[in-house]
Amino acid sequence: MSEQSHRPILWSTLEEYEGDPEVLARQGGGDWNTKPRGFAEALENLGIPEVALRRRTFLKMSGFAAVLAAAAGCEKPAEKILPYVNAPEEIVPGVPNFYASTCGGCAAGCGLIVKTYEARPIKLEGNPASPVNRGTLCSRGQASLIDLYDPDRVRHPLVVADDSTLAWEKADAELAAALKKAGGRAVLLTGTIHGPARVAALNEFKKAYPGLRHIVYDAFSDHEAADAREALFGTRAVPRYHFDKSEVTVLLGADPMAEGPSATESMAGIGASRKVRDDHGRKTMGRLIAFEPTPTHSGINADYRHSVRPSDLAPIAIAIAAQLQKDGHSEVPGVPSITVNIAAIESKAGLPEGTIARVASDLWAHRGKAVVYAGGVMGRNGKGFELHLATNLINAMIGAEGTIVDSSRPANHSQGSAASVLGLIDDMKKGLVDVLLVHGTNPVYSLPESAGFAEAMAKVETRVSFSMHKDETASLCGRILPDVHYLENWGDAEPYAGYVSLRQPVIGKLWDNRAFEESLMMIARAGGSTAFDVTIPAAKEGDEPTVRAMTWHEFVRKTWDEKVYQSGGFAAKSFQDFWFEALRQGALELPAPAAKDTERNVAEAATALSAFQPAPAPALEIAVYPMTNTGDGRHANNPWLLELPDPVSKVCWDNYVALAPSTARELKLKDGDIVSLANGSGGTIEGPVRIQPGTHKNVAAVGTGWGRTAGGAVANGEGFNAFALGSASGNTLAYSGGDAAIRKTGGSTQLADVQGHNFMKKNPADENEYERPLIQATSLELYNKSAEAPQAVHHIPYWEKGEKKPDIWRTKDFPYTRHKWVMTIDLNSCTGCNACMVACQAENNIPVVGKREVLVGREMHWIRIERYYKGDPEDPEFVKSPMLCQQCDNAPCETVCPVLATVHSDEGINQQIYNRCVGTRYCANNCPYKVRRFNFYNYSKFRKGPHDELEAGAEARIAETPLALALNPEITVRSKGIMEKCNFCQQRVRSAKDEAKKLGHAIPAGSLKTACQQTCPSQAITFGDALDESNEVVRIREENVGKRGYGVLEETNVKPNVMYLAQIWNRETKAFDVDYVTAHSHGAHSEDHAPAEGGHDAGDTHPAAETEHHSQATTGHAGRTHS
Amino acid sequence: MKVTAEAILARWRLAAIAVVLLAAGGVKGLELTHNRGYEPLQPIAFSHKVHAGQLGLDCLYCHTNAEKSRHATVPPMETCMGCHSVVRTDRPEVQKLAKFYEDGEPVPWVRIHSLPDHVYFPHSAHVNAGVACQTCHGPIQEMEVVKQWVDTSMGWCMKCHRSDEYLRTPESLARAQEQGEFAHSYYRTGGPARTDATALRKEYASVKDAFWNGEQLQEVAETESPEELHAAIVETLGYDSFARQQGDRGAVADHVKAFQNAPINCNTCHY
Structure with a gap:
């Protein structure tokens, strides 16, 4: 066998692909196989030897402890019960209340349902009434809950210089005087603000101070798209994209799932378009094509992924437009010839010949149901305008305008522009600004240093921040008038014109903060504005009426009366009725605004594109991209998000410089080597290298959102700031592109890559074991030829009816009679976004362990998203598979627990009983899925892991902070020495059952959802009772059994209760679709496995493969019987 | 080495002592852990005997949430003051109560029944299934000072949960209903009891x-x-x-x- 033939087709890490002996040894089991690569080294970093406690010492100590415990007596400490003095009307202790609100995690304006216990929010869920997120929520939205309890928030108005407290009235009066004096030399710099009341408050504030300029700046913004649309259609409106209606979606350097501007919606849309549908007996699904410099969250879902340089993006878009025009394919008339050399663009971008023609004809074939989407930071290399101009032209040509691209409700969530903030810097430098008010944006962090915001800002006399944190910008201000968290606040949002959503406070203010809007109102009043006055009529005739300040709540109500109720056609109800209904429902749809006449300046656009001069293509280009978890850095102080592995690299607690394997080899760099990366225009960063399969060989990709210096105790010092690689020229900001120089510094670090942990595979070197791949995947073509194609590899029909398999229990004597909880996970829908992981963390009080603990394989997530590569490391295919406890019927963990701490319930749930657990960890060793988690420390006590506490002191302890309030009271907080794992949200099952029992009926279908299922933006997870036919899960199981449905490692007969629906790719059939264990094949069953090359006729290969599987399964069985 | 009989005896004696000590400690420990008979002094000498016994107040009048929540809950002080702003205002204990209320301070009642965190015990499920309060709390209407009546161990729970009588099936629910066991469930349950x-x-x-x-x-x-x-x-x-x-x-x-x-x-x- 040549060395090449050992290369696995499905692999999780490069070490595995290359056959690293250390990794192979771990896969072989024997040792505790959750130990990751580099375990010993990481353990050394922890400062404890691998065997800290010898068995004998342990026994001596535990004996002593037992004596002590007996001697000390066991009397409980007296607890107090403190009743309410006056009980709040809505609160029943122990029964959660749910309130509709609006997420403030970003500007997407998703609707929320907030679960509160005794008036403290403990879990966020999507609001089904919201037309934006339709009941789901992303990982950042989920995690924004603990931003509320963040102990590092500013707790009172303060003078930055000495942290002294300021009185609100005094601050307002002084600021009003300064604003009056400054007149036109005052600037309010904010992030995007939308929502009827929020905008109205802002406008009234502007009226109070005539001349005040309002500048909007977002770290990520769509202004280039808006510019391009203005040039093409005459209106600046950014449209809404209905990806769910799209059959062919082409992404050009865009990552709508991570960067947004409406991430949850994009995930839901793309996820929906990729569900396999039945179209007159033929299976069909949407196709996703991505051109991108490095694998992004969206890109890893693509059927066709092309690695290109950032500088290739605009030429590719232009080439597609030119190809369409050349073929006479256009829904809009009058597109002149675009004179570019398509073949040259293809070859420069390294695309296979004919790619552009294929994409163009694919788009045209699905005209009206296809879309091209470009943008984001990655496309911002100074040629962003042309990129957007070309994509919008293509969309017009293929009829996407008006169908997929919907400008009837323009998007409001990205109003910032680079030009205006750069203009502001200029003005500040020239001394033209006397007062600067900053809210909801952090330019000192998110603008490159070369833009000079910090120095320019120093020239402004009065600088006031409304930030919740003393962040990079706020700490350069004179004063901070701290805003409240959105969960403490009233407010509203209008992400798309006419989609309005209300926000209501779900907790009292934790500290002496004040809503930004209320600050505006008070400062306006202090300056003499009467817009925010409430006049109370005199009690007696003859007395003067009294005037008081309006509250922000009253203003929201008033605005909704005037702007929404009166104009929205709700007159049938009283305003009172309307208001309570709106609060209860959270989100409303108003009629779409009148459509504006759009021009079609296609000829001008095409001419402009013909004249396009592509940027030079240097040997190494930088691609800056927003990371799914950290985004623009505003959530950087959120330990849930920092410990959340990146969807692509699976690295947590760090960002990195991603390089292609070949580039890393060339530069003699390995994972974790610290390099310095310069962009050729002054921006430099230093960070660890991450060899990321799928990155273009001429690209160094860096993710944003890290490297905060004043983000808070958790954020500070983690990662590096990728925004430093931006460069400002004229009135544009470029992040990507540039002639990059990379230099090894000599240092190195370990990256916490969790995909290297929890190996489920058996030892590939073991000749006696046949191996079925962990993930089943096939092409749509093969699936259409045979519904059983996804099962083609070692078909083990566990779920088939009437199938008899050996059972270790007397199942016949104890049938499931009441409930049997099962789950299905559709790999086609799963985008790998990790929202389920955070939802699970919030729901189940899962602690954060910190980087050093993750390095030794001790992360605690109950559900993880596994990411596998298929094929060549330079251009791999990506498969994602959520992995959680499979609630096996034949659970291997249960049989090895010496104390019955893990047992099977009569509803099929594999229970973990914490107070019985003595921490032998036998169960974790025996678990084939590696989903059991052990508390090596009292993790739940610490914000950032137990080791941080030693350095940071008591502040690192959760009990010293409000973070303890975020704990779900339904769930035990686990302590040291306890094993834990997913239990299918036992508490949710329990309360649904209790509720149903109380009402005397069955649990209504669809009302019981696990936390992961509830939040899943693309609705990949379905959970329910297999015994209740009205459950969706029963239908999915029946439809897919023996077809797409499979169980991970089901060949081991553990009888998992999670059915995965195989990944179907909407691309041509590849060799490994037919049988991708070919390269693994051993001895007897290798002869029929010659991989078919080029175009296959699956009809020929498939039956052969199937017969062969039967024999193979038999071989495997026989082998096991003998051993 | 020769092992003498004395040495063996000595060793066994030591072991026996250890076993006895541990067993004693264990029994004592368990008993205390389960807290049966725990009868702490309360900040206000509230008498269940008077309120639940002599006056015949229903338990759910004060412990309103027992049928709605997993917690029975101690009533908010406004519930006490609902009567005691006019009733027996001359009694020192009532005056103590009024003082707490005026100050806006909750009475710091000492908790008697406390189950470990990992136990999910919903009051509502039990109350709605027609289990009388006294089944677990003892003859509370006769207690001048409340004490813990049962040991609240898991074994104690299982005494009922093993027996069919207490595992409510639809049939047993109907039976309980006939026998008027449903003290208070009809507010929430809808169902036949409402009529x-x-x-x-x-x-x-x-x-x-x-x-x-x-x-x-x-x-x-x-x-x-x-x-x-x-x-x-x-x-x-x-x-x-x-x-x-x-x-x-x-x-x-x-x-x-x-x-x-x-x-x-x-x-x-x-x-």
Whole structure:
């Protein structure tokens, strides 16, 4: 066998692909196989030897402890019960209340349902009434809950210089005087603000101070798209994209799932378009094509992924437009010839010949149901305008305008522009600004240093921040008038014109903060504005009426009366009725605004594109991209998000410089080597290298959102700031592109890559074991030829009816009679976004362990998203598979627990009983899925892991902070020495059952959802009772059994209760679709496995493969019987 | 090495002592852990004997949440003051209570029953299934000072949960209903119990007897059907429930204001 033939087709890490002996040894089991690569080294970093406690010492100590415990007596400490003095009307202790609100995690304006216990929010869920997120929520939205309890928030108005407290009235009066004096030399710099009341408050504030300029700046913004649309259609409106209606979606350097501007919606849309549908007996699904410099969250879902340089993006878009025009394919008339050399663009971008023609004809074939989407930071290399101009032209040509691209409700969530903030810097430098008010944006962090915001800002006399944190910008201000968290606040949002959503406070203010809007109102009043006055009529005739300040709540109500109720056609109800209904429902749809006449300046656009001069293509280009978890850095102080592995690299607690394997080899760099990366225009960063399969060989990709210096105790010092690689020229900001120089510094670090942990595979070197791949995947073509194609590899029909398999229990004597909880996970829908992981963390009080603990394989997530590569490391295919406890019927963990701490319930749930657990960890060793988690420390006590506490002191302890309030009271907080794992949200099952029992009926279908299922933006997870036919899960199981449905490692007969629906790719059939264990094949069953090359006729290969599987399964069985 | 008989004996003796000590410690420890008989002194000498026994107040009058929540909950102090702003205001213990209330301070009651965090014990499931409070809490109506009646160990729970009698099936539920075991479930459950006018009237009547000595409500008690009874209460109280449904909190506020001095509060009717 040549060395090449050992290369696995499905692999999780490069070490595995290359056959690293250390990794192979771990896969072989024997040792505790959750130990990751580099375990010993990481353990050394922890400062404890691998065997800290010898068995004998342990026994001596535990004996002593037992004596002590007996001697000390066991009397409980007296607890107090403190009743309410006056009980709040809505609160029943122990029964959660749910309130509709609006997420403030970003500007997407998703609707929320907030679960509160005794008036403290403990879990966020999507609001089904919201037309934006339709009941789901992303990982950042989920995690924004603990931003509320963040102990590092500013707790009172303060003078930055000495942290002294300021009185609100005094601050307002002084600021009003300064604003009056400054007149036109005052600037309010904010992030995007939308929502009827929020905008109205802002406008009234502007009226109070005539001349005040309002500048909007977002770290990520769509202004280039808006510019391009203005040039093409005459209106600046950014449209809404209905990806769910799209059959062919082409992404050009865009990552709508991570960067947004409406991430949850994009995930839901793309996820929906990729569900396999039945179209007159033929299976069909949407196709996703991505051109991108490095694998992004969206890109890893693509059927066709092309690695290109950032500088290739605009030429590719232009080439597609030119190809369409050349073929006479256009829904809009009058597109002149675009004179570019398509073949040259293809070859420069390294695309296979004919790619552009294929994409163009694919788009045209699905005209009206296809879309091209470009943008984001990655496309911002100074040629962003042309990129957007070309994509919008293509969309017009293929009829996407008006169908997929919907400008009837323009998007409001990205109003910032680079030009205006750069203009502001200029003005500040020239001394033209006397007062600067900053809210909801952090330019000192998110603008490159070369833009000079910090120095320019120093020239402004009065600088006031409304930030919740003393962040990079706020700490350069004179004063901070701290805003409240959105969960403490009233407010509203209008992400798309006419989609309005209300926000209501779900907790009292934790500290002496004040809503930004209320600050505006008070400062306006202090300056003499009467817009925010409430006049109370005199009690007696003859007395003067009294005037008081309006509250922000009253203003929201008033605005909704005037702007929404009166104009929205709700007159049938009283305003009172309307208001309570709106609060209860959270989100409303108003009629779409009148459509504006759009021009079609296609000829001008095409001419402009013909004249396009592509940027030079240097040997190494930088691609800056927003990371799914950290985004623009505003959530950087959120330990849930920092410990959340990146969807692509699976690295947590760090960002990195991603390089292609070949580039890393060339530069003699390995994972974790610290390099310095310069962009050729002054921006430099230093960070660890991450060899990321799928990155273009001429690209160094860096993710944003890290490297905060004043983000808070958790954020500070983690990662590096990728925004430093931006460069400002004229009135544009470029992040990507540039002639990059990379230099090894000599240092190195370990990256916490969790995909290297929890190996489920058996030892590939073991000749006696046949191996079925962990993930089943096939092409749509093969699936259409045979519904059983996804099962083609070692078909083990566990779920088939009437199938008899050996059972270790007397199942016949104890049938499931009441409930049997099962789950299905559709790999086609799963985008790998990790929202389920955070939802699970919030729901189940899962602690954060910190980087050093993750390095030794001790992360605690109950559900993880596994990411596998298929094929060549330079251009791999990506498969994602959520992995959680499979609630096996034949659970291997249960049989090895010496104390019955893990047992099977009569509803099929594999229970973990914490107070019985003595921490032998036998169960974790025996678990084939590696989903059991052990508390090596009292993790739940610490914000950032137990080791941080030693350095940071008591502040690192959760009990010293409000973070303890975020704990779900339904769930035990686990302590040291306890094993834990997913239990299918036992508490949710329990309360649904209790509720149903109380009402005397069955649990209504669809009302019981696990936390992961509830939040899943693309609705990949379905959970329910297999015994209740009205459950969706029963239908999915029946439809897919023996077809797409499979169980991970089901060949081991553990009888998992999670059915995965195989990944179907909407691309041509590849060799490994037919049988991708070919390269693994051993001895007897290798002869029929010659991989078919080029175009296959699956009809020929498939039956052969199937017969062969039967024999193979038999071989495997026989082998096991003998051993 | 030769092992002498003495040495063996010595070793065994030591072991025996250890075993005895450990066993004793264990038994003692377990007993204390389960806290049976725990009878702490409370900050106010509240007598369940007087309230639940002599006055015959229903447990759910104060522990309103027992049928709604996993927690039975100690009542908010406004519940106490609903009566004690007019009843027995001369007693020192009541004055102590009033002082707490005026200061806006909760009474720091000492918790008696405390289950470990990992135990999910829902009061509501038990109350709604018709389990009497006394089954777990003992003859509370006779306790001057409350003490823990049972050991609340898992074994104790299993005494019922192993037996069919307490595992409520639909049939046993129906039986319990017939036997009038449903003390309070009909408010929430809907179901057949709602039509049980006798039980409902009995309920309201007991509330009336205990608290509504005011003349204005005399006629209320004399009405017949529960619907009439409720209508009469609403009418007498002058509270327009419809206004509340409309979301006008002003009406509720008016209502509360009008009856500020009456010996009732919202919980009187709205469990």
